[in-house]
Amino acid sequence: MAPSDDQNEDQGSHDEDRGGRGPRRNDGDRGPGGKSPDVAELLRFLAQNLVDQPDDVHVVFVEERNANVYELEVADEDLGKVIGRGGKTARALRAVVQAAAPRSRKRTMVEILE
Numbered sequence: 001m002a003p004s005d006d007q008n009e010d011q012g013s014h015d016e017d018r019g020g021r022g023p024r025r026n027d028g029d030r031g032p033g034g035k036s037p038d039v040a041e042l043l044r045f046l047a048q049n050l051v052d053q054p055d056d057v058h059v060v061f062v063e064e065r066n067a068n069v070y071e072l073e074v075a076d077e078d079l080g081k082v083i084g085r086g087g088k089t090a091r092a093l094r095a096v097v098q099a100a101a102p103r104s105r106k107r108t109m110v111e112i113l114e
Contacts, residue, residue, distance in 0.1 A: 039101050043070050043110065046093060051078035067107040070097060074112075082112055 040059045048054035056075040061068070072093075074082050083090045094110045101108040 039097060039108075040070055042100055043072060043093065043097055046096065047072055047074060047082055050081050050089065051075065052081070053078055064106075067109050068101065068104070069109045069111055071111050071113055076114075079112070079114065 040061050044057055044059045047057045047059070051057060051074055053075040056073075056078070058073045060071045060073075062071060063069075072082065081089070082093070084092075090110075090112060097110050098108050
């Protein structure tokens with residue numbers, strides 16, 4: 001079955017626009033300064049689903065000179081659940097945040113506050 005002319009035109013326009021690299025990626029709306037506000041919400045969502053007291057989960061975005069820092073604060077009783085045995089859960093949270101964070105020259109860090 002041969003593709004229709006419309007399909008060929010659509011594919012060709014993507015190749016021409018992007019230099020043969022395929023369609024553009026839609027990153028969605030960006031907040032002030034080009035930062036994605038969804039990263040803090042993602043971290044809050046993940047932490048709230050790990051702890052017993054989800055109302056006590058707070059995430060603050062701090063833009064420093066060389067890094068974008070997400071400060072995660074939970075109830076004292078839930079601190080161990082967010083850190084995990086040997087820090088595995090904290091490492092996993094940091095990996096997810098780094099993967100979801102917009103690309104920039106600054107480091108992206110997650111600090112768990114006591």
